[in-house]
Amino acid sequence: MISVTALRADDRPAWEELFRGYHAFYERQWPADRYHQAWQEFQHGSRINALGAKLDGRLVGIAHFLVHASTTSPDVCYLQDLFTAPDARGQGVGRTLIQAVEQYARQRSCDRLYWHTRDDNHPARRLYDQVAQNRGFIQYVIPLS
Numbered sequence: 203m204i205s206v207t208a209l210r211a212d213d214r215p216a217w218e219e220l221f222r223g224y225h226a227f228y229e230r231q232w233p234a235d236r237y238h239q240a241w242q243e244f245q246h247g248s249r250i251n252a253l254g255a256k257l258d259g260r261l262v263g264i265a266h267f268l269v270h271a272s273t274t275s276p277d278v279c280y281l282q283d284l285f286t287a288p289d290a291r292g293q294g295v296g297r298t299l300i301q302a303v304e305q306y307a308r309q310r311s312c313d314r315l316y317w318h319t320r321d322d323n324h325p326a327r328r329l330y331d332q333v334a335q336n337r338g339f340i341q342y343v344i345p346l347s
Contacts, residue, residue: 203257204255204256204257204293204294204295204298205255205256206253206254206255206256206298206299206302207253207254207256208247208251208252208253208254209244209245209252209253209254209264211245213254213261214241216254216260216261217241217252217254217261217264218237218241220261220262220263220264220285220287221237221240221264221283221285222237223285223287223288224264224283224285227285228320240266244266249268250266250267250268250282251266251267251268251306252264252265252266252267253265253267253299253302253303253306255286255295255298255299255302257290257293257295262286262287262289262290262295263284263285263286263287263290263295263296263298263299264283264284264285264299265281265283265284265299265300265302265303266281266282266283266284267279267280267281267282267303267306267307268280268282269307269310269312272313275313275314276311276312276313277310277311277312277313278307278312278313278314278315278316279303279306279307279310279312279314279315279316280315280316280317281300281303281315281316281317282317284296284299284300284317284326286299291325296326296329297329297332297333300315300329300333300334301333303315315334316334317330317334318341
């Protein structure tokens with residue numbers, strides 16, 4: 203059975219391992235001090251939130267998300283990071299985390315929950331196509347740092 207809860211202090215090592223896996227998947231380097239900074243933000247819970255999914259007591263998935271204002275609707279919830287341990291994939295962890303973030307957003311009267319993924323992330327997109335609408339938007343980015 204999959205359980206989803208806010209991350210606790212003793213989840214820190216497993217969370218970092220999963221978050222490092224997330225960054226490795228997207229082929230990017232993240233400075234070590236940023237893991238500490240992100241963890242502190244999640245523990246504070248005022249700007250960015252995090253949930254963890256456990257399977258048989260082991261942390262196997264993470265979701266990082268935030269609520270922000272919108273010019274065209276009430277507030278919206280952005281699912282920024284979603285990652286499941288490779289050996290736990292296909293067992294409903296990602297779906298369960300998305301449902302937990304959806305519940306969080308509904309409780310705060312958000313207008314919608316949304317997220318991005320790479321076009322070639324086919325395994326994730328199979329799930330996303332089942333649980334959400336692809337509205338066809340393309341993301342453009344101007345790096346500022």
